[in-house]
Amino acid sequence: MFDIIEIEETCIQNNPVAANGNPIMEQSASLTGLNEEDHRTHSIKRKRTLAEETLVLIKLQQEFYQNENIRAAEMHHMRRELLELKKELIEVEIKLRADACIKIEEDSS
Numbered sequence: 001m002f003d004i005i006e007i008e009e010t011c012i013q014n015n016p017v018a019a020n021g022n023p024i025m026e027q028s029a030s031l032t033g034l035n036e037e038d039h040r041t042h043s044i045k046r047k048r049t050l051a052e053e054t055l056v057l058i059k060l061q062q063e064f065y066q067n068e069n070i071r072a073a074e075m076h077h078m079r080r081e082l083l084e085l086k087k088e089l090i091e092v093e094i095k096l097r098a099d100a101c102i103k104i105e106e107d108s109s
Contacts, residue, residue: 048056
């Protein structure tokens with residue numbers, strides 16, 4: 001029904017937990033009859049079904065679009081702030097020009 005996809009994870013090499021310091025790995029390795037290093041390699045190469053991969057993909061897509069929506073909202077907020085600042089600047093310029101015109105009229109009379 002579903003295809004099996006083999007996934008190998010390399011991040012296990014960067015795991016800060018020492019192999020001999022992990023009781024779960026020790027117990028699991030003893031149950032399978034493998035030494036701890038062989039058990040790690042075996043557990044890394046576990047196979048995932050297409051349904052599992054599809055679920056992972058959907059979750060990643062949801063996270064991506066949620067983050068994209070957050071970024072879009074931030075951009076919208078920044079653009080609104082920019083427009084408000086431009087509006088205030090134009091209002092100040094209009095007031096300064098109006099004051100300058102009034103001063104010129106007073107000086108000419």
